[in-house]
Amino acid sequence: MNQTCAVCPVRESAACAVLTEKERDALAAAGSTRVLKRGEMLFAAGDEEAACATLVSGALKVTAFDAEGNEQILSLIHPSGFIGELFSPFAHHDVVALTESQLCTFARKDIERAVSEYPALAQALLRRSQEDLLATRSLLELTAHASAETRIAALLHDFAGAASHTSCHIADSFDLPLTRGEMANMLGLTIETVSRKMGELETMGAITRNGKRGIDIADPALLRDISGR
Structure with missing residues (x-):
């Protein structure tokens, strides 16, 4: 087994988990590991032959800019998530690291070849694409109708x-x-509203804020009920 794959924290949840050990080793041989710092771009809209990648750790955002130059966060990529636009001559959106992020990257041609050679991988990527589409629709519905x-x-x-x-x-x-x-950008709220509502969630006992970025889930059931998840 490829040593990198053997210690990969998402080896059981990433799309490549459906491959046999031999198939995974062949795929890994075509890839490389890359680490992005916060704010560093994986690829930009318009890039030709943009890389495809599985996120091993960290978080990424997929963004676009409107006519006035305002950024809009379209979706987030979490560990084991796949990013890349297959069968497209260029990238349509920017992909940027939100935190220090480690990725397993591949040239698009290598992933396209793997999809052709390994039907199980093609099905896994299709399922993941459908899950991402549903998540995007859920976000649109949330920002259109739900309370802050x-x-x-x-x-x-x-x-x-x-x-x-x-x-x-x-x-x-x-x-x-x-x-x-x-968060305000993504949810269609103001920064003040985000801060106030997080404070209210803490007062209600759903969460506890821990430092600048830390969040402890004090009452998972209550948070779920409020979120409608």
């Missing part, structure tokens, strides 16, 4: 879910990958 309190609770619940090592329950604690401003 529900939006904040849902985002925190999703962060806790992404930080968990199991699908059975959310993590007890995590560090926010977004600043207050980025």
Whole structure:
């Protein structure tokens, strides 16, 4: 077994988990490990032959800019998530590290070849793409109709879910990958509203804030109820 794959923390949850050991070794031989610092870009909109990648640790944001130059966060990528636009001549969005992030990167041609050679990988990437599409639709619905309190609770619940090592329950604690401003941007709120509502969630006993970025989930059931998740 490839040594990097053997110690990979997302080897059982990433799309490549469906491959046999021999197939995974072949795929790993075509890839490389890359570490991005916070704010560093994986690729930008318009890049040709942009890399594809599996996120091993950290967090990424997918962004676009409107005509006035304002950034809009379209989605987040959490560990084991796949990023890259297959069968496209260029990237359509910027992908930027929110925290120091480690990725397993591949040239697009190598992933396209692997998808052709390994049907199980193609199905896994298709399932993941569908999950990402549903998550994006859920975010759009949330920002269009839900209260500010529900939006904040849902985002925190999703962060806790992404930080968990199991699908059975959310993590007890995590560090926010977004600043207050980025959370406001993503949820269509003001920074003041984000700060106020997080304070209210803490007063209600759903969460406890721990330092600048730390969040402890004090009452998972209450947070879930408020979020509607």
